[in-house]
Amino acid sequence: MAKRFTKPSINWTELEKRVSPDQKGKFLAFKAKSVSYLRRVEENPSEPPKINWAEYQKLVPVKGLVDKLKSQYDAFKVPVPEDTLSNSVDEQWKSLEPEIKDFCAELQKQIEGANKELARIKALPKFEDMTMEMYAEIFPDQALDPINRPTFWPHDPEDQIGYKPLPKKQEQIAKGNK
Structure with a gap:
């Protein structure tokens, strides 16, 4: 006799925590179908009636x-079809676990960097309280420097003195990246 499932092996509450809000409706519809299928299976006896x-x-x-x-x-x-794929899926999962851990570690480094940047930005004075001198001190590479780096209106690179256009191939690459 085939193995009979009497309760779902899915932890719905944990899975629901991982579903994005825009997919919540589809998740609930899937859960309802799964639960209704399990209930229909449970309505039938596990053994056929004795004759x-x-x-x-x-x-x-x-x-x-x-x-x-x-x-x-x-x-x-x-x-009942034999389960021939579970072992290969388990092997794939075991081979992917180190890659997943490396990926998570890399993402954690990015998160830490982003948190440091957020802390730096939060430590800045409010925009309303900042002066041009303060901005030049905090962001020297972005601040207006009319003596060392004068620019002319409209302050685009191609409108400045000494601008050299990119060769056609590099221009196409630059436009493709935008």
């Missing part, structure tokens, strides 16, 4: 017919 063959022997006039049906009924087995 009283002696009663049929008395009622059926054709000799040997009930014995033939009984032997066929007992010999019938519902084919």
Whole structure:
């Protein structure tokens, strides 16, 4: 007899925590279908009903017919496909675990860098309180420096003195990156 599942093996509360808000409706629809399927399976008995063959022997006039049906009924087995993929999936998961850990470590480094940048930005004075001198002190590479780096309106690189256009190939690459 095939293994019968009597309860879901899915931790729905943990899975729901990982679902993004815009996918919540689809998740709930999937959960409802899964639960309704499990309930339909649970409504049926795990074993087929027992047949009283002696009663049929008395009622059926054709000799040997009930014995033939009984032997066929007992010999019938519902084919259950073998699980040939679980092992390969487990092997794939084991081979991917180090990559996942490396990826998570790299993301954690990026998160720490972003948090440091956020802390630096939060430590800045409010925009309303900042003067041009303060801005030049904090962001020397971005601040307006009319003596050392004068620019002319509209302050785009291609409108400045000494601008050299990129060769066609590099220009196409630069436009593709935007």
